[in-house]
Amino acid sequence: MVLWIFRSGGCLGPKVYSEVPDGGWGWIVAVAFFIVEVFTYGVIKSFGIFLNDLMCEFNETNSRVSWIISICVFVMTFTAPLSTGLSNRFGYQPVVILGGFLTCLGTICTAFTSCINQIYITIGIVSGLGYCLTFLPTVTILSQYFSRRRSLVTAMASTGESFAIFAFGPAFTALKTHIGWRYTMVVLGILQGTILVCGLLLRPTIIKPETTECLTKPLRKQEIEDSPTDTEFSGSMSSRGSGVQSFEELEQSLQTGGQQKDGDTLQTPQCQQDIKRFCRNKLLDLSVLKEGSFLCYAMFGLFATLGFFAPHLYVVELSVSMGTERDKAAYMLSIVAVAEIFGRLSIGWIMSCGCIRKIFVLFGCVFLICLVLMLFTVVDGLWGLAVCCVLYGFLFGNIASTHIPMLAEDDVVGIDRMPLAVGVYVCIQSFAGLAGPPLGGFLVDITQKYSSAFYSCAAGTGLGALFLALVRPVKTGFLCTKKKTSTCQNSLCC
Helix, strand or coil: CHHHHHHCCHHHCCEEECCCCCCCCHHHHHHHHHHHHHHCHHHHHHHHHHHHHHHHHHCCCHHHHHHHHHHHHHHHHHCHHHHHHHHHHHCHHHHHHHHHHHHHHHHHHHCCCCCHHHHHHHHHHHHHHHHHHHHHHHHHHHHHHCCCCHHHHHHHHCHHHHHHHHHHHHHHHHHHHHHHHHHHHHHHHHHCCHHHHHHHCCCCEEECCCCCHHHHCCCEHHHHHCCCCHHHHHHECCCCCCCHHHHHHHHHHHHHHCCCCCCCECCHHHHHHHHHHHHHHHHHCCHHHHCHHHHHHHHHHHHHHHHCCHHHHHHHHHHHHCCCCHHHHCHHHHHHHHHHHHHHHHHHHHHHHCCCCHHHHHHHHHHHHHHHHHHHCCCCCHHHHHHHHHHHHHHHHHHHCCCCHHHHCCCCCCHHHHHHHHHHHHHHHHHHHHHHHHHHHHHHHHHCCHHHHHHHHHHHHHHHHHHHHHHHHHHHHHHHHHHCHHHHHHHHHC
């Protein structure tokens, strides 16, 4: 019954276009993605506000409390292939709504926990899974609504995370002062219910093909071999809102029109087996791991993620350790958030201009943010820390809004293979998300200095920059040389 509602026409049904609209209903999807960013990554990166409360409440160390975010980020990213598969099978709307429900449930249940291990389950596993089922389908469908303006719109919509950090820092600090951190969690969980409405707005796109000849005649061997790419299947979805219906239509057409044997025409039973096998492969395809450029880019994501979350988690405590009052220290997150907004908007504009290769711009940002993370460890005083927060927020905004859409560029895998690559890429990132905050907390516990947490961030980001620098050379030279070595040698001999 629920699936029938999502597959019906009207306000919940798919949108039909003759080509990628580069707008249209995509603007509504962009607003939905903005809200999803607020209550997913915005909440994760504002969780440092509760760090001291949880340590005092449960008498735990920094590293133990840091595992909450680590487990959450790990579950959120490691289950990315599951999110992709469910979206391909059932559609984006029901998956995002399920994710929104799990997000609310995990956050509200945290208010009733009695030990830190229970929070590992409520925030780490339940909410983490909800974040994954919510975020990835939303950013994927947003990419399908835009082409020329994809980078700019994605950057604008992703500022929801920054606005959340800016607002949540002071707001939740003041709120938990009056009602306590437990009731603040309940309020946050109720607010996250907005994600359920966002899920309803994710109407899938249908790019109506120019001809339907392929559905009215038997499939030939060459047509099976040259079958459409993932984007074409996902873009040509039927009213069910997922890629499954198009395969079913092909099977029905084979049953009615594919009984004849003519030359190289395939028999219907074999054709149906090929189509079903192709559908299963699309849900589980890991062929992107064979591409050297993707592997280098995935290693970039793996190591760079070490510097994505720990600064947000420890910058408040670092400021307090320098003598700043805790209420004022909470504004450090706001400074990062404001700078991040400008970073996201500026990088979207730069990417849309097309003056320089996007991957080169991303490399420059990653290299600079590595230097800024090192700067965190040597500054002294409130103003020095504020400058570091501005620089970090601006550069982080550049990276955060481009590293996933960058998969759609030809320098990495291209738009056709992005739906397959994004789940694998985010899954690989998960291991760094699991290790990053606890590693920083471990260093803090040993040295008794919050600045030491930024060493691991800088080291990881530096390694990420190294792998990112290899992406384009591998794409343009290494694989080609490897495949054609024998041919080139024979040509030289001749």
